[in-house]
Amino acid sequence: MNRTRVLGPAVGAALSALSAAAERGLGDPALAELVMIRSSQINHCAFCLDMPLGAARRGGESEDRIQLLNAWEEAEDRFGERERAALALTEAVTVLTEGFVPDVVYERAAKHFDEAELAHLIALITAINSWNRVMVSRRVPPGGYQP
Template sequence: MSRTQLLDPAVGRAMSAVSAAAKKGLGDPVLAELVMVRASQLNHCAFCLDIHLRVARENGESEDRLGLLAAWEETEDLYSERERAALALTEAVTVLTDGFVSDAVYERAAGHFTEAELAHLIGLITVINGWNRLMVSRRVAPGGYRP
């Protein structure tokens, strides 16, 4: 298998199933795409950014919000408190170089999501980080995704 091929089909199907379950349990397709775009920005995954920016737009996300997502903390009125809590959790789970996810970040998210939604949100963050790492390590270029 060349480095630019995606991955073994069985792994891809399993990861896709986890992603679908997490999205369904979260119940908010726009929020799911914001989370996946933000993690992909942090992980420098052009392949995943290409996909999730496109899907976010298809779900009605605005260009302003997508364009400013990398600086979401500086745009207090652009994202809801629920979205901001999810984005903070996304960053904490994605960038573990500082150690564990802080209690403050976790509690902030727990204040906006039910236990089930929080489990699905963490699952979604985990699976997009997995996809990012697979695509970046294999150097899969953007533009080749076919739903």
């Protein structure tokens, strides 16, 4: 399934462009996949898990880390500090129902990402959350992703 068809051509193209720009600007494809997987886990978006899981595996990500991503805080030895900072920020931005992103989470991320990287990381988290919400709302099943 082409994701842009679910949104309509103009909106789908815009959201795809945002996603691509954020990923390029972050400059770390492996980290981008981890962020997209984690957000999609939180939002229960099976369709959106399909794409980054496949890309992470093709990129050489270990099954061990993929399987432990849902419990990354307890798997300290499997994820570096930069990854942990990005995952904490991903969770804080994804679950805004509890208020703003805590200062400590933002400051932790700012220690590991320069200003441009941090902007792209937040854009990536925002983009995947948008995809998650659309695909879950439209009840798009997993298995049909086409790049």
